[in-house]
Amino acid sequence: xxxxxxxxxxxxxxxxxxxxxxxxxxxxxxxxxxxxxxxxxxxxxxxxxxxxxxxxxxxxxxxxxxxxxxxxxxxxxxxxxxxxxxxxxxxxxxxxxxxxxxxxxxxxxxxxxxxxxxxxxxxxxxxxxxxxxxxxxxxxxxxxxxxxxxxxxxxxxxxxxxxxxxxxxxxxxxxxxxxxxxxxxxxxxxxxxxxxxxxx
Amino acid sequence: xxxxxxxxxxxxxxxxxxxxxxxxxxxxxxxxxxxxxxxxxxxxxxxxxxxxxxxxxxxxxxxxxxxxxxxxxxxxxxxxxxxxxxxxxxxxxxxxxxxxxxxxxxxxxxxxxxxxxxxxxxxxxxxxxxxxxxxxxxxxxxxxxxxxxxxxxxxxxxxxxxxxxxxxxxxxxxxxxxxxxxxxxxxxxxxxxxxxxxxx
DNA sequence: GTCTATAAAGGGATAGAC
DNA sequence: GTCTATCCCTTTATAGAC
Numbered sequence: 001x002x003x004x005x006x007x008x009x010x011x012x013x014x015x016x017x018x019x020x021x022x023x024x025x026x027x028x029x030x031x032x033x034x035x036x037x038x039x040x041x042x043x044x045x046x047x048x049x050x051x052x053x054x055x056x057x058x059x060x061x062x063x064x065x066x067x068x069x070x071x072x073x074x075x076x077x078x079x080x081x082x083x084x085x086x087x088x089x090x091x092x093x094x095x096x097x098x099x100x101x102x103x104x105x106x107x108x109x110x111x112x113x114x115x116x117x118x119x120x121x122x123x124x125x126x127x128x129x130x131x132x133x134x135x136x137x138x139x140x141x142x143x144x145x146x147x148x149x150x151x152x153x154x155x156x157x158x159x160x161x162x163x164x165x166x167x168x169x170x171x172x173x174x175x176x177x178x179x180x181x182x183x184x185x186x187x188x189x190x191x192x193x194x195x196x197x198x199x200x
Numbered sequence: 201x202x203x204x205x206x207x208x209x210x211x212x213x214x215x216x217x218x219x220x221x222x223x224x225x226x227x228x229x230x231x232x233x234x235x236x237x238x239x240x241x242x243x244x245x246x247x248x249x250x251x252x253x254x255x256x257x258x259x260x261x262x263x264x265x266x267x268x269x270x271x272x273x274x275x276x277x278x279x280x281x282x283x284x285x286x287x288x289x290x291x292x293x294x295x296x297x298x299x300x301x302x303x304x305x306x307x308x309x310x311x312x313x314x315x316x317x318x319x320x321x322x323x324x325x326x327x328x329x330x331x332x333x334x335x336x337x338x339x340x341x342x343x344x345x346x347x348x349x350x351x352x353x354x355x356x357x358x359x360x361x362x363x364x365x366x367x368x369x370x371x372x373x374x375x376x377x378x379x380x381x382x383x384x385x386x387x388x389x390x391x392x393x394x395x396x397x398x399x400x
Numbered sequence: 401g402t403c404t405a406t407a408a409a410g411g412g413a414t415a416g417a418c
Numbered sequence: 419g420t421c422t423a424t425c426c427c428t429t430t431a432t433a434g435a436c
Contacts, residue, residue: 026227158362
């Protein structure tokens with residue numbers, strides 16, 4: 001077999017992801033990726049035409065995974081609490097395995113927001129109306145404010161993602177070891193549901 | 201006067217900050233900074249020995265401002281609600297003027313957490329004991345849990361910072377214009393205090 | 401598919417005139 | 419203080435042998 005091997009390509013993608021997540025597009029080096037994979041640059045260019053193309057593949061994959069967690073939670077027709085728990089669990093576990101991915105996406109989107117265009121060209125998969133409806137029908141006064149769904153959504157994502165994204169900072173502020181901080185992040189899952197929904 | 205002009209240096213720092221905040225250390229180009237300042241690379245190297253040194257200055261300045269907001273809130277002896285309001289206002293306004301700085305700090309610390317060392321070498325300015333005490337004495341059951349101060353603190357920072365940091369993503373998800381999103385961020389100030397402290 | 405060698409461009413840094 | 423010209427290392431990308 002001499003045609004491009006898909007499993008090799010996937011292996012290279014995984015390795016490239018780690019490097020890109022850590023260093024970003026401009027900080028990553030093709031040489032470093034090749035070294036980590038035990039091949040040379042020429043080989044890497046054989047599988048991916050250019051650094052740009054390799055990066056795009058890595059980035060769209062990371063973004064896709066991140067957005068799919070959101071989309072699943074928002075399009076689900078589960079009750080509110082279950083929806084939240086589902087998102088919090090999914091996101092926390094995903095980020096615990098790839099802590100650098102959140103800062104990576106934020107940093108790269110900062111520079112090129114148009115990279116999102118691909119995702120939202122056809123349909124805006126993510127619709128807050130469903131969530132808004134659920135919030136309003138709780139009857140809770142705090143969920144009657146304007147933009148209640150927008151705030152609730154922003155809160156939920158922020159509470160899950162930021163503590164991972166800012167781990168280097170927060171961990172030092174709290175004087176936690178790495179494993180203490182991981183335990184802290186796990187502890188937050190219940191805490192986040194609590195703070196968002198209270199006794200509901 | 202032929203000796204290095206401090207006001208020129210400050211002007212260069214401001215311009216360099218914008219570029220570094222947007223593109224990071226590895227993405228920024230000395231040429232671009234020089235162009236934006238209307239000078240040439242040689243001049244830039246006259247004021248700052250190297251790109252590395254220019255970056256360090258920019259980074260430590262950004263980090264210092266970010267941490268000072270936290271330190272002020274935590275060391276203040278104001279009552280809890282006032283403390284929170286103070287932090288939220290300070291941080292929101294600061295980030296509205298420099299939206300890229302949050303992602304910049306996160307991205308650069310991800311790669312070089314040791315850049316924090318300078319800040320925490322002598323004293324750990326930031327101490328959660330004071331906050332913990334205030335939370336416990338509210339009598340509120342939800343503030344009796346373990347790590348209550350850590351969670352409260354992480355929540356507060358996350359709710360303020362993440363929506364700015366992830367603006368390119370969230371803005372598109374919510375289909376807001378830039379000014380709509382800014383209004384949303386201002387609206388969040390009251391919302392964040394409310395969600396953190398409730399009717400307390 | 402895999403390698404070595406090298407072309408080609410980019411970008412940080414400095415020499416030296418003014 | 420400010421500029422032009424240039425050095426030189428790094429890094430992407432490809433040519434071409436096996």
